[in-house]
Amino acid sequence: MKQIKVLGPGCAKCKTTHSNVLEALKQSGIEAHVEKIEDIEEMMKYNVLTTPVLMIDDVVKVKGRVPQVSEIIDLLM
């Protein structure tokens, strides 16, 4: 199962990213473990400069912008 992490201290963009991830999973039928990381201390372990960040299996896929649902599905495929 894929491990998805959404990093962001809880601003609007980070919330949209999180809900887009859930929507992408629902639409594609892919099963994944989704984790939301809101603690800045925890976030800094991943060397992020801009939020939100989308990580799949510990690889940063998107940072500093909100990925579209279709884009997330492509990244998961």
Add this chain to the structure above:
Amino acid sequence: MFNWIQNFADWLIYSVIGIGAETHLGIALNFFVYDVLKILILLFLIVFLMGIVNAYLPIEKLKNFLNRKKLYGLEYLFASIFGAITPFCSCSSVPLFIGFVQGGIPLGVTFAFLITSPLVNEVAIAMFIGMFGLKATLIYATSGVLLGAIGGWVLSKFNLESLLSDWVKKILANKMEHAEYEEAKLTFRQRLPEITRGAWDIVKGVVLYVVIGIAIGAAMHGYVPENFFEKYLGGGEWWTVPLAVIVAVPMYANAAGIVPVIQVFVAKGVPLGTAIAFMMATVGLSIPEATLLKKVMSLKLIAIYFGVVTLFIILSGYIFNILL
């Protein structure tokens, strides 16, 4: 450039709704429609442009550039300009702050970035162009960038490293393992819808503040007598600048809502420099920002940071009032 908006406002109020151009209500409504439309169009255009710039801004490269040792003090100015062009999102400023310090960028340079980031932002710029014109906007942006650079340089003289939070110091002490980085390359065409949507979202987010701000402004225009502030607040007295700034620091008024109100203050006799200083203090420093920064620095450091920036805003208020 905005003639067609005026024509539209005339048509809507005088012809469609049918309120006469000679009535107070007609003139006020016409002003309101014109201002709201003009500001929203400007906002969208500028936020959209900044969205394109930001989509291509290589933050990692800029970080490495700032880290070079031989910039002869210009690194403060570069960090400040960099802060001005990155979009203001308070939630990104803390990760950026840590990322910078961790990347070996001096604390003072990082502060230069941190000061300018909220101070000069696209919403404030769009509002300023719409309400005060290009010249005042250029003064605002240039002095905001200079203020960030000088403020950062001054803060670098304080030896503030010891005042960072313990966990930040720990991060700085030992190099951490970083996640692997890989990002899909997108063409401009693929990115455009996302940038447009981002700009649209920002405009939608401030639309209410714009409408309320302009409505309050329009109402004040009609009811506050000419030179009211000059008479009762002492338009040019020495204490008006510090008073305006100190009142504004804890405020976190959305720039979109505050500018139309400031415009009335200026129209009714408050000097433009005092108004710019007030604006800077409102958007540049705020309680929510202090709360966020509490995660990475001690209260004492926040106090020094706010103190220095406040002082510089007051000083620039005086300078504007002399120059303008």
